[in-house]
Amino acid sequence: MNLTYHEAILFNSNVGGGSYDIWLYQPFTGRTMKLTQNLGAEFSIPYWSPDAQSFTFIGKNNMVFVFNLNSRKWAQIDQIEPYTLLSWSPDSQYLAYVKSNRIVIYNIYAHTSGSIVQYGVTDVQWFPSGEAFLFAAPDEAGNTQLFKINRDGMNKQQITKNTEGPLHNVRISPNGEFALYTSPGASISLITTVNLSTGVSYQLQGGPQAKNYFPEWSPDSSTIAYSATDIVNNQYVSLIQTDSRVGGQQKTWAVSTCFSTPLSWSPDGKRLAYLSGCSNQEQADEIWVIDLNSPNNPIKIVEAKWITSLQWSPQVHDVEPYKLFLNQIYRVSFYYPQNWRKVTEERFEGSDGFFQISAISSEEEIHSVCRAEAFHVLQPYGTNPRIFPALVQAQEACFIFPSEDQPVEMRNQAALIVKYPSPVVIQGSTYSYFILWADQDHLISLVKTLTFI
Template sequence: MLYIANFSTALARNRYLKPAFLGLATVLALGAAGACGGKGPALDRGTPRATSSPIVAEGIAFESQRSSRIEIHASNRFGAELVNLSAKAGSINSHPSWSPDGKRLAFTSEREGPGDIYTMNADGTDQVRITNDPAADGFPAWSADGQFMAFASTRDGDSEIYVMRADGSDQKRLTNSPGSDSFPSWSPDGSRIAFESDRAGNTDIYVMNAEGSDQKPLIADPAVDFAPHWSPDGQKIAFASNRDGNSEIYIVNEDGSNLQRLTDNPADDGDPAWSPNGSRIAFYSDRDGSRDIHSMDPDGGAPTQLTHGDTVYFAPAWSPDGSRIAFSSSQDGKLSILVMKADGSLITRLTDRPFSDLSPAWSPDGSNLAFESNRDNNSEIYVMDADGSNQVRLTNNRAADRRPVWSPDGKLLAFESERDGNREIYIMQSDGSNVRRLTNDAGADYAPAWSPNGSLLAFTSDRDGDPEIYLMRADGSGLVKLTNNTRRDENPVWSPDGSR
């Protein structure tokens, strides 16, 4: 195995890698495609890949590297009107996946750690974090009914496939293998999930039932097969493979029969994504000297280059109506999310700002918002008026202060901070004065939630191994462990009457 601590460095080197998972802030395992000893020629995996959702129609989302950041973009299917969607400078935002109704995009971001799943509106607004784990989560893929997401995570050691509801709740592990499982793709009817795995020594495409049963390889081949994507009718799977010497696009029947090669170019082609009506396949290619988004007929004919430039574009994802393409870009070592019309016009950047503001929390009377921001090169707590005016910094510490929550009477703010070495729960007056530490444990304590009467705080802690829900008085006394199981219990929320 090859271990890389900085994914941006890997991008810059354009290494031939097969990621077990992607991460910038933590050390993530990546298997070299040619490192398994005679498993076939090396495959260019130096950029992250698109997630698969039930594929979308005439617009494409994809990733791009420009201005040293990788962001998610979208365009129409002819490459015009490129739009950047992910708008969070200084962080890695990648792997866009459209919701079936086209209203939301799920994506991976490292803005708060090694990688979590976020969703946002199709125009880049209302960015919401839906996973929160110290390990890396990524490759989100919506189910066809929009109720679930499959994703990959390293939370249990190796990269495995998980499923959760679209709001991030009810997270369940589907695979458990000694290798790396990633890049899930739902069948259009929601009954099966295709994914890539190196459990047998080299990377192959596997298929399983949606609840995780009956896991089996689609095609057993000594080459590297990756990035599976179901056709809209569920009869075929497109994927990339180096079986003929370099990365090319192939399609195969859903039972593994009738393998066909679609591209034949000395350059690398990858990240295939079917349009919703099945008439086109978007993919990345560096055949013209830089990595750009292209599209072609499903028989490999009529290829069209949609993006043009010196940056790196990859991971295309069609919008459900087929009018747009979201994608990722990499520039200056950062990943960004953009969107364009399906003809490649009107490129708009969704994640690219000079700083990141997040975790907004309304004061009880609705007059103020507390939030966290890295505008001063560190995550701190700020407060502003409800109209965005009068923004004031409340904390000032070299460590990260995050996720403020107001007490019901509006006098206090609880938050999590790493100022004493690891994540603990703190409170302070709403003007930032009188900061007090409430928890003191070698584990991580985070996600505080006030009871409606303000006398108690629920929070998450992994002090006993797995994250569990704990309860304490507002002064830090009377600690009680509420949950105890081998699964992850996180992010407590009180019922309005405080009874649960």
């Protein structure tokens, strides 16, 4: 079952008074489902990957978890401070976050990481190009500024000239042209936007109490939604407001019964989701949605104690289900599922399969080469693999399929060995055979598009 929705809302809740966990709500069906089991914490905030295949959050014991919606499997990748911003790379392959004065860049498929040392860094996030980061950090005078730096740690540039104190909730716009932040603190919280190419800033009017929280960019980067605290009949409420990125177009759309509430834009930018149902300043137990085209009728979509955060799924653009893999060294190309990610130049993996390529240097005939691979001393295909002779691209070939006692860690690995049309030289050695390993559910479909180049 594929759970990558064009529209879904993730939220953090301890429904029934148990542990906090991440839940999913489907607007089209009205269904909610619990995705994690005893992994969340009260401070957990889910962050969708751009391809809507996965999400990440900081949960129990301050651990960073990544959850794949297709496989329903999760990975635990690091331990960091609660409320640290988690930022996905545009290709959904890397996470960036701050830990111990470092920008950490973590590959969720290879489970490897690198880091950039940056004293006092906060709120790191990717530019849409995937080649640079935006972050906040103190300058030499101790004032917090916005900076841009390449993903290799080079070419650091200061963007702002702030002298007004700390910056919080830094968020880059989806198109990478603007950023926003709140300042100076919690009791007074004003929203400022910055043109990242010019450094020009704009302060938004905000609500009547100057308590503006949880600002969020619209998908088209034109508008900011936020929660503005006010007092009505001696009770704190939260006004659901929007303004243009340069101010001057403030609108109030709805009222939440909470002191403040996180908000989230629908993928099409036409609706806003927010929390409500706070009584006596307790936590929220409702999710509401307001349609900006018919704002007089906000709709309650979820009721569950307690809810602390929410995020609507991102805009996912329809793409071809397959991508072209082309390797000049091994002289091959073929198509693979587009949601698989590169682990190395020779290996790609997804939640539902993998492939890896290599070459074999041998003067033996094809049947001998195939038997040597199939009955390797380590038994990667089990004790009784099956070998099937074949022709691939008019070349002698064979398929190797595993027996039922194949080790589980081999992930259902099967193989194709095919003779090159002419031997290939790699790093000074000559190779006569190409080998493709893949899970047996995908091997045939990969081979059908195999071409020697």
